Amino acid sequence: MTTQHNDSLLRFMTCGSVDDGKSTLIGRLLYDTKTILADTLNNIERTSQKRGMEAVDLSLLTDGLQAEREQGITIDVAYRYFSTGTRKYIIADAPGHEQYTRNMVTAASTANLAIILIDARKGVLTQTRRHSYLAHLVGIPHIVVAVNKMDLVDYDQATFEKIKADYLAFASELGLAQARDIKFIPMSALNGDMLVDRLDNMDWYQGETLLEILEDVPAAHSEQAEQFRFPVQFVCRPHDSANPELHDFRGFMGRVESGEIAVGDAVTVLPNGYQSRVKAIQLGNTPLQSAHTEQSVTILLEDEIDTSRGDMIVKTAEAPEAVKQIEAHVCWLSETPLSPARTYIVRHTTRESKAKIGTIQYKVDVNTLEQQATADLKMNDIARVSFKLAQPLMVDSYDKNRATGAFIVIDESTNNTVGAGMIV
Numbered sequence: 001m002t003t004q005h006n007d008s009l010l011r012f013m014t015c016g017s018v019d020d021g022k023s024t025l026i027g028r029l030l031y032d033t034k035t036i037l038a039d040t041l042n043n044i045e046r047t048s049q050k051r052g053m054e055a056v057d058l059s060l061l062t063d064g065l066q067a068e069r070e071q072g073i074t075i076d077v078a079y080r081y082f083s084t085g086t087r088k089y090i091i092a093d094a095p096g097h098e099q100y101t102r103n104m105v106t107a108a109s110t111a112n113l114a115i116i117l118i119d120a121r122k123g124v125l126t127q128t129r130r131h132s133y134l135a136h137l138v139g140i141p142h143i144v145v146a147v148n149k150m151d152l153v154d155y156d157q158a159t160f161e162k163i164k165a166d167y168l169a170f171a172s173e174l175g176l177a178q179a180r181d182i183k184f185i186p187m188s189a190l191n192g193d194m195l196v197d198r199l200d201n202m203d204w205y206q207g208e209t210l211l212e213i214l215e216d217v218p219a220a221h222s223e224q225a226e227q228f229r230f231p232v233q234f235v236c237r238p239h240d241s242a243n244p245e246l247h248d249f250r251g252f253m254g255r256v257e258s259g260e261i262a263v264g265d266a267v268t269v270l271p272n273g274y275q276s277r278v279k280a281i282q283l284g285n286t287p288l289q290s291a292h293t294e295q296s297v298t299i300l301l302e303d304e305i306d307t308s309r310g311d312m313i314v315k316t317a318e319a320p321e322a323v324k325q326i327e328a329h330v331c332w333l334s335e336t337p338l339s340p341a342r343t344y345i346v347r348h349t350t351r352e353s354k355a356k357i358g359t360i361q362y363k364v365d366v367n368t369l370e371q372q373a374t375a376d377l378k379m380n381d382i383a384r385v386s387f388k389l390a391q392p393l394m395v396d397s398y399d400k401n402r403a404t405g406a407f408i409v410i411d412e413s414t415n416n417t418v419g420a421g422m423i424v
């Protein structure tokens with residue numbers, strides 16, 4: 001089965017430590033793909049000249065967004081958009097240094113590719129390991145290791161090869177090298193080597209440029225044929241006594257989180273397990289023969305089935321389990337620590353359940369990757385936790401399905417999101 005998908009959009013993120021060149025890299029991409037507005041460009045050129053710089057300071061492009069970022073949004077992730085003839089791009093940029101973990105987990109949850117920046121002079125650092133671990137944890141399938149500032153090491157191939165070997169050694173240890181597609185590029189974001197243009201300083205590198213990788217990489221959902229998952233958001237049941245035909249119309253509205261569905265397919269509605277077939281699919285008022293991932297549609301079934309928000313329509317042959325206990329990796333997002341004594345709400349797709357903490361098996365030191373015993377969780381902690389649920393949830397493992405394998409934890413008293421979970 002081939003899965004249809006929106007291949008014209010790629011979501012990616014950049015990870016790097018302070019001064020590795022994240023802003024410069026993004027600026028260079030925007031500049032060389034000519035997606036900056038002319039007046040913005042003039043401003044930057046003028047400012048760079050005033051500061052006595054020979055080249056245009058591309059970090060000014062993204063730093064202009066700093067003020068926006070600082071307006072106290074809870075999760076501090078900036079999104080930037082650009083497009084080429086081939087694709088549209090959404091870049092998630094997770095700044096902030098202490099809050100790095102939670103920002104990165106948030107930014108990474110929808111990204112399909114992560115660029116991990118390494119300063120060629122410094123090589124693989126603790127932060128590199130941390131970024132890589134988090135990218136792995138949140139299941140980003142494509143990793144580009146960008147060895148930046150090659151101009152400062154005389155574009156030396158041996159330096160690049162050494163960093164590549166070091167990275168691969170720890171990526172294997174982590175299981176990252178086996179599970180993900182990793183590519184390495186030597187570059188100078190400042191001069192523009194190997195981002196959009198190859199230039200001629202590194203003829204020894206025959207691989208793709210950054211933009212070539214971005215243009216080619218499969219977008220989300222396109223790589224594995226995922227199972228059909230349709231959490232019901234709303235049941236549309238018009239009551240129109242003047243129009244008795246409409247009594248038959250009961251549409252289930254929602255978004256196809258994964259897979260695809262066609263008219264005539266055998267489906268099961270969970271958690272009750274009612275079975276039926278798809279009678280019709282509508283996109284707005286347009287009838288469709290089939291629907292695929294990321295489409296928001298209305299599904300009509302052949303039988304009258306009592307269904308409500310929070311139920312999930314799946315194909316009968318590939319139904320997930322409805323479970324009342326889940327094991328997950330949790331990233332704690334709140335300043336108030338997780339307390340095992342309290343009751344939380346777990347929100348999973350369009351469904352919620354009250355939840356109690358079963359056990360916190362361990363938390364992970366993201367710098368050393370060591371597992372440590374703990375009694376609570378503080379902001380930025382990542383831990384393996386089990387939850388006991390009051391209501392069953394229809395879950396997949398996060399590895400298999402990033403939509404139905406993820407959930408958020410909500411504090412009942414404040415209604416704030418306090419944790420993000422990935423089901424093991």
Ligand SMILES: Nc1nc2c(ncn2[C@@H]2O[C@H](COP(=O)(O)OP(=O)(O)OP(=O)(O)O)[C@@H](O)[C@H]2O)c(=O)[nH]1
Binds near residue numbers: 023
């Ligand atoms: N020589 C050289 N300098 C670079 C390169 N890329 C970035 N820089 C410089 O490194 C410094 C930091 O770059 P930024 O792009 O601001 O780094 P950043 O990672 O965004 O830093 P934060 O925004 O503080 O996280 C700036 O002075 C850049 O001009 C490069 O490829 N070569």
